[in-house]
Amino acid sequence: MTYDPGAAMRNIVLRNLFRGPYTEPSPPVADEALKQLAASVNQAAMRRLGRSLSIREVDAGSCNGCELEIHALNNAIYDLERFGLRFVASPRHADVLLVTGPVTKNMREALERTYRATPDPKWVVAVGDCAISGGLFSGSYAVEGGIKGIIPVDLNIPGCPPTPEQLLRGLLALLS
Amino acid sequence: MSDAILHELMGAGRVVAAHRPWPRVEVDRAVWQLAAAHLKDGKLTCFGLWAESQEPPHVHLALLAETTHQVVVLTLACPDGRFPSIGAVHPPALRLERAIQDLHGLTAEGLPDSRPWLDHGRWTVRHPMKPTASAAQPLLPYAFLPATGDGLHQIPVGPVHAGIIEPGHFRFTANGETVVRLEPRLGYVHRGLESLMQGAEVGHGAKLAGRASGDSTVAYAIAFCKAAEAAAGIVVPPRALWLRALAAEIERIANHCGDIGAICNDASFTLLFMEFGVVRERVLRAARACFGHRLMMDFVVPGGVAADPSADSLIDLRSLRAYVAKQLKNLTQIYDTTASLQDRTVGTGIVSTELVHQYGAGGVVGRASGRTFDARRLPLQAPYDHLQFAVPVLKAGDVNARVWVRIQEVEQSLNLLDQLLGDLPDGPVCADANFSGMSGQGIGVVEGFRGDVLAWLRLDHGRIARCHLRDPSWFQWPLLEAAIEGNIVADFPLCNKSFNCSYAGHDL
Ligand code: SF4
Numbered sequence: 001m002t003y004d005p006g007a008a009m010r011n012i013v014l015r016n017l018f019r020g021p022y023t024e025p026s027p028p029v030a031d032e033a034l035k036q037l038a039a040s041v042n043q044a045a046m047r048r049l050g051r052s053l054s055i056r057e058v059d060a061g062s063c064n065g066c067e068l069e070i071h072a073l074n075n076a077i078y079d080l081e082r083f084g085l086r087f088v089a090s091p092r093h094a095d096v097l098l099v100t101g102p103v104t105k106n107m108r109e110a111l112e113r114t115y116r117a118t119p120d121p122k123w124v125v126a127v128g129d130c131a132i133s134g135g136l137f138s139g140s141y142a143v144e145g146g147i148k149g150i151i152p153v154d155l156n157i158p159g160c161p162p163t164p165e166q167l168l169r170g171l172l173a174l175l176s
Numbered sequence: 177m178s179d180a181i182l183h184e185l186m187g188a189g190r191v192v193a194a195h196r197p198w199p200r201v202e203v204d205r206a207v208w209q210l211a212a213a214h215l216k217d218g219k220l221t222c223f224g225l226w227a228e229s230q231e232p233p234h235v236h237l238a239l240l241a242e243t244t245h246q247v248v249v250l251t252l253a254c255p256d257g258r259f260p261s262i263g264a265v266h267p268p269a270l271r272l273e274r275a276i277q278d279l280h281g282l283t284a285e286g287l288p289d290s291r292p293w294l295d296h297g298r299w300t301v302r303h304p305m306k307p308t309a310s311a312a313q314p315l316l317p318y319a320f321l322p323a324t325g326d327g328l329h330q331i332p333v334g335p336v337h338a339g340i341i342e343p344g345h346f347r348f349t350a351n352g353e354t355v356v357r358l359e360p361r362l363g364y365v366h367r368g369l370e371s372l373m374q375g376a377e378v379g380h381g382a383k384l385a386g387r388a389s390g391d392s393t394v395a396y397a398i399a400f401c402k403a404a405e406a407a408a409g410i411v412v413p414p415r416a417l418w419l420r421a422l423a424a425e426i427e428r429i430a431n432h433c434g435d436i437g438a439i440c441n442d443a444s445f446t447l448l449f450m451e452f453g454v455v456r457e458r459v460l461r462a463a464r465a466c467f468g469h470r471l472m473m474d475f476v477v478p479g480g481v482a483a484d485p486s487a488d489s490l491i492d493l494r495s496l497r498a499y500v501a502k503q504l505k506n507l508t509q510i511y512d513t514t515a516s517l518q519d520r521t522v523g524t525g526i527v528s529t530e531l532v533h534q535y536g537a538g539g540v541v542g543r544a545s546g547r548t549f550d551a552r553r554l555p556l557q558a559p560y561d562h563l564q565f566a567v568p569v570l571k572a573g574d575v576n577a578r579v580w581v582r583i584q585e586v587e588q589s590l591n592l593l594d595q596l597l598g599d600l601p602d603g604p605v606c607a608d609a610n611f612s613g614m615s616g617q618g619i620g621v622v623e624g625f626r627g628d629v630l631a632w633l634r635l636d637h638g639r640i641a642r643c644h645l646r647d648p649s650w651f652q653w654p655l656l657e658a659a660i661e662g663n664i665v666a667d668f669p670l671c672n673k674s675f676n677c678s679y680a681g682h683d684l
Contacts, residue, residue: 008509012451022454057340061365063680064342065390065471071340071434072460075453089338105298106364107343110335136384140368141304161390163470 022076026083026172027165033155033173040154041123048095048121049174052084056094056118060111061104061143066128066161070098073171078164085171091117096174097151100161102130102137103144115151123154123174127167132156178219178241182248185211185239189250195617196406197556200236200249208252208260211237215266221536221549222651223247224630225262225272226644227280229306235259235276236644238619238630240536245554249619249632254282261287268535268651279305279370291319294363294683304371323349323357331665335364339669342679346668353664358657365683373643378404378478378611381640385631386473388645389681394420394427395624396645396681397476399631402620403643404478407635408611414601416480417559422493422596423463423472423481424622425589429500430459431625432582432589435676439579440511442670443520448507455503462496465489479609490597497593500586508583521576525659525671528573535651539627541675544581545573551623563595575674612638624648626678647681 016022041049057070073080074087088094091114103111115124126147129135134145147153157170188210189203203211214220224238232255239248252259261284263270273284274293281303284290295302297315328349335343343364349357369388373381385400386393398420405412412420437452460470466485467475475482511517529546531537538549550567552560568584570577620631627648634641656675660668 006513008506008513009447011506012447012510058336059341059343059365061367062342063387063390063393064678065387065393065473067340067342068391068434068471072453072457075457076450077454077457087340091336101365102367104365104367105300106296106366107335108298110343110364114336136387137367137369137372140372141299141301141309142366142368142371160387160473161471 021079023079023082024077027169029172029176030166030169033157033170034176036155037173049123051175052086053095053174054086054088054093055096055098056088056091056114057098057100058111058114059100060107060131060147061101061137062128062130063101066100066130069161069164069167070100070127072164073167078168080168080171083172083175085175091115092119094118095122097122097124098127099124099147100127100131102134102140103147103150105142105144108144108150111147111150124151125155125157125170126153127157128162129158129160132158135160179244179246181214181219182239182241182246185214185250186248192251192617194615195249195619196409198247198249198619200251200617202251202253205252205260208237208250211239211250212260212262212265215239215262215269218533221533222262222266222268223536223628224632224644224646225269225276226632226646227276227282227305228634228642229280230641233257233280233282235282236632237262238632242549247554247619247621257281258283258285260285263287263289268654271654272650279303281306294366296363304368318361320347320361321357321359325351325356327351328356344679348665348668350665353666355660355663355665355668358660358668360653360657362653362679363683365680367684369684370643370645373640376640377638378609378635378640381633381643382476382478383474385643385645386476388684389647389678390471390473391431392427392624392626392629392678392681393471393473394423394476395622395629396631397474398424399620399622399629400633400643400645401476401478402622403618403631403633404611404635405609406618406620407616407633408614408618409616410479410607410609412480412607413604414559415484415603416605416607418596418600419481419485419605420476421559422593423467423475424624425592425596426459426463427472428589428625429586430456430463432586433459433500435673436511436579436582439521439575439670439673440517442673443517445514445517448510448517451503451507455500455507458496458499462489462493465492477606477609478611480604480606482606484605490600493593493597497590501590504583504586504590511579511583518576520667520670521579521674522574524575524667525663525674526573527655527659529571531655531658532573535655537627537651537655538623538648539625539652540578540581540585541652541655542627543567543569544577546571549628551621551628554621559596563592565592575670578674611635614638626676626681627652629681645681645684647678649677649682652677653682
């Protein structure tokens, strides 16, 4: 048999063509998230929701567990982009800030500046117990104890860390 | 030879009885400085350096004799709040001492770089680990190290990055495309974890340790629990040891698969990123079925593990094992035969063997540059003493070598899964871990996916009096600076990903 360096890659492409994508059906939108959004977002901003949205992720002192699961949203199984939600590299391109971590004192200014750099209208999603309330780190001299009070929060997605499915169900509320 | 040196150091001090499993020795300044000289000469490896703020304050220096795998902790009392700097003669200790100065207010005499490290001047207190912490004071702006010459320019990056990564600041000095100096500034993720440990119950301490660095939650929880169990003399039942190792190997497989894919992604080869992402996802789902949580947080508890996995989920692990093995083989073949990918990884970001030995760099970073150390090979690391596995070591020290060490480590971990599942002992999964009233000191070391995690703990009447966690990244971050030198700026993400140091584990 002759050596064929492209064989393995070709096999993958063919397999994916014939078997279809890895992507799983979308989970239902989280009711709780819908309620929260209805309460926090005004009508003008609401009209902009439901379309394609750009997300900027900000780690404000996370243990990196939340980041791992946010990363997973980009894998072929959850494939966040099919919903018109995509991660962007700059807050200046973002509609949504997805913030993790208890907001360390050392990150507070960076978070505030990122918020200011994001054009209006914008939405803030607190991801994980740390971002919502400080989680296990509340009470430390080095953290603010969550995002609330630093920048306005529109939606909380609890969990330590929230699973990709929980993240997806929460984020889909921004689109419905 | 290094063994003889450790014995000599031990003989020159007073051995502390209540410290397990490795000895701790109280020494004087002369012996402390002798140890520093041995570190400088490369006869011993710095395994950790931390302080305790009780009266009088102490500094502890963990030493490793590489060839014989002996570990000893030296302790120096600092009644006047000062100790001779190790970093003055042995640079790997520099940042650890800067952190000690920030947290405890002790002075490392002769420390050549005494800029604050974790303290950015934003905490509510100064020297937060001191019993009488003082009010915070504004700090001078951080002075980055200079680089001068014609045509040099600086590129500041972070702490908020373009990708979904942890916060840290990188200051590049470049000449055109070529990096002449990289200086990272860390500490943005400092959450005060060690101060939250103080006075906490052991069970709560394990949860905190499991959130030092989320990607290594199993490794940290095991290291912490080993230290606590050693301090209290609690014996963990065999089934729990096996299940812990199972979780640790699954953590290694999941992270390595994610990293290999992410490195390929930073070389713009998305196909492998996507394929490895699916492998990682399937591993995490199996972890959830077995251990109740995708990242396996809070599965490891003092005395053992939180729950016995169902028989079905353990059977499913075997098919997962076969699936990962098959995918790894196919995907590795693609990595190996794609010239455009190899073009980016081969010869990029080289770290020398001398440097990994000097810094005692563990994990993939060390083993891709010829350092054979793997904490699973240390004594008292059950169940690994019952298992067969190789420690893959390469010499090239480039991004490609770090990819290959990961690939080979996944293969080894898959073999370990087989062995662990094959002779999983019967019996309880948790000892009666009653810490109330217990006092003692313990040390635990675990080989996480990133390298050796060290936990040290002083238990005082059932409560944590002091717990120190040392991430492998402390001895890897400085080498990233060496790896990038002379490379182009655009290759930094690739080099950085191939290291994948922890920010959270380092900053705590
Ligand atoms: S919520 Fe949990 S996983 Fe997320 S950053 Fe906090 S401790 Fe880590």
